[in-house]
Amino acid sequence: MDKGTNALDVLEGRSYRLQHPWVGIVNRSQVDINKNVDMIAARRREREFFSSSPDYGHLASKMGSEYLAKLLSKHLESVIKARIPGIASLINKSIGELEAELDYLGRPVAIDAGAQLYTILELCRAFDRIFKEHLDGGRPGGDRIFAVFDHQLPVALKRLPFDRHLSLQNVRESGFRGRWIPTSSNCTGARGPSEASVDAVHFILKEIVRRSIAETQELKRFPTLQAELAAAANEALERFREDSKKTTLRLVDMESSYLTVDFFRKLPQEVEEGRKSICCF
Numbered sequence: 001m002d003k004g005t006n007a008l009d010v011l012e013g014r015s016y017r018l019q020h021p022w023v024g025i026v027n028r029s030q031v032d033i034n035k036n037v038d039m040i041a042a043r044r045r046e047r048e049f050f051s052s053s054p055d056y057g058h059l060a061s062k063m064g065s066e067y068l069a070k071l072l073s074k075h076l077e078s079v080i081k082a083r084i085p086g087i088a089s090l091i092n093k094s095i096g097e098l099e100a101e102l103d104y105l106g107r108p109v110a111i112d113a114g115a116q117l118y119t120i121l122e123l124c125r126a127f128d129r130i131f132k133e134h135l136d137g138g139r140p141g142g143d144r145i146f147a148v149f150d151h152q153l154p155v156a157l158k159r160l161p162f163d164r165h166l167s168l169q170n171v172r173e174s175g176f177r178g179r180w181i182p183t184s185s186n187c188t189g190a191r192g193p194s195e196a197s198v199d200a201v202h203f204i205l206k207e208i209v210r211r212s213i214a215e216t217q218e219l220k221r222f223p224t225l226q227a228e229l230a231a232a233a234n235e236a237l238e239r240f241r242e243d244s245k246k247t248t249l250r251l252v253d254m255e256s257s258y259l260t261v262d263f264f265r266k267l268p269q270e271v272e273e274g275r276k277s278i279c280c281f
Contacts, residue, residue: 008055011063020075023068024056103217120225123218127229131212139215141208148200156193190256194248202241209233 011022026046028037043065050060061067110116134141209230213219219226 153197
């Protein structure tokens with residue numbers, strides 16, 4: 001404001017009200033600029049002008065370039081604080097997108113053998129984690145293994161003619177001695193369903209291996225490692241299948257040589273029923 005200018009109505013908001021208050025300042029005049037009046041002296045004159053002015057004296061504490069600078073600084077600070085959460089969210093989102101793109105394209109692979117071995121182990125751990133999720137129920141697959149033992153095997157065993165093989169007449173012909181009966185082909189029919197169960201579980205595990213490798217995102221960059229991992233897993237599963245079959249067949253042979261307590265509880269009843277039928281005849 002130059003000399004002779006009265007802006008009291010504007011500064012007090014009567015002429016035009018703003019969201020933020022008006023702040024009056026006194027700039028250097030062209031004469032001051034020509035005389036090389038520095039900014040420190042200009043600010044001192046500005047303070048003197050507002051404090052000594054009969055029109056603006058009551059507004060002196062809220063006038064001047066220094067007050068305007070403080071007011072703008074405070075407003076800028078509040079705006080920055082309000083924008084920081086959004087800016088941080090945008091930065092985090094951008095970082096997440098870049099990280100996802102980097103994972104998709106592939107991170108740099110170390111050159112030295114030790115670091116490469118560590119990377120391979122980390123990839124195998126990622127595959128192992130997904131494989132376990134399939135078995136434990138986090139992903140589909142483990143329920144099919146449970147169905148083999150909960151449904152397929154019991155149904156196959158129930159179809160076997162155990163009642164005919166373990167009849168009283170068959171026990172007498174085999175030579176009953178205490179609770180043991182000489183083994184024959186009577187009870188060994190369970191070998192077939194047991195072996196079929198091992199094969200069914202083996203097939204499911206191979207399928208889970210295939211799906212786990214396909215679902216391991218970290219392995220997608222390394223098709224050769226995928227093939228090697230699948231070959232190693234399938235080779236191990238083949239060994240496990242043979243060992244499982246041997247163990248299962250041993251258990252079947254052991255169980256087929258022994259009659260349960262329920263059989264001997266029912267044996268006197270069957271004898272008594274046989275006597276009654278003879279008496280009635």
